[in-house]
Amino acid sequence: MLYTSAMLRADVSPEDWERLRERGRSPWATPWERDRVEMILLSASGWSPPWIAEYLGVHAATVRRVLKAWSREGLDALERKLPGPVPDVERHARVVGLLEKLLSEPRIWTSAQLAEALAGVGIRMSARQTERYLAEMGASWHRNKSSLAHMQQPQHVEQARRKLTTLKKSPRAEAGPLLSR
Known part of the structure; x- marks a missing residue:
């Protein structure tokens, strides 16, 4: 389906308009969130996605995606969603538990x-991923000392x-003055 600028105009109710302005001016809003608020408000004011993109210095596809x-989603569209799968909390807890058990061995x-x-x-993991888990757990490690003491x-x-x-050389006698007067 071909999208035109008119189809991508944000419909913002007066209540949402005020919420968006408050959220955009909030001291806790990230610059990324402020840009999203501005994209939506500019679109509701009649700006086209290419104009908004040029004004904010982003790609027009980004503006279309936000709109x-x-x-x-409404106001939920302002939240930044991380790419990738949802973290597997159960696996993480299992790995940490097994590592703690292994590290308790003498x-x-x-x-x-x-x-x-x-x-x-x-549980298949690389050594590097294992190190990340150890660092997260606060476990410390160090390079073994090269010693033959044992x-x-x-x-x-x-x-x-x-x-x-x-x-060993014997201690030197107290040196006297080199020149005598």
Whole structure:
């Protein structure tokens, strides 16, 4: 169906006109919301979508989309709707619960190992996504320290320490003045 400018004229009742003006002037309104209010009010005043688009510096298709949403939804058309699917709250809670259970075990995990463990119970995620969940949970992680302390034998360490003390230079005697007068 071909839409003409007359078909996309916003019908605004006097009550809605006042509500829109209040909402557009509200200190809590976002610039994005103010633009939508202005699109609707300008359309109701007789402006065409291309004129509104040029005046506000947006694409004419954006103005048409807002006006169509206004005719379908009314004041709800002013709300910004995020793209994408609705968040899966149940899955999120399940993942957080499983991560908490895994982290309570007495071992050190990498994000890749946690992702593997979650895959074992039917939750497929990348290591990066696992890190995002950990950050959200406030869990901390750090790079392991490279150390061989766990492999050292105490008697060998003491023997090496004694040998090193014998190889150290003796303390220097107090240096006297270089030039005497």
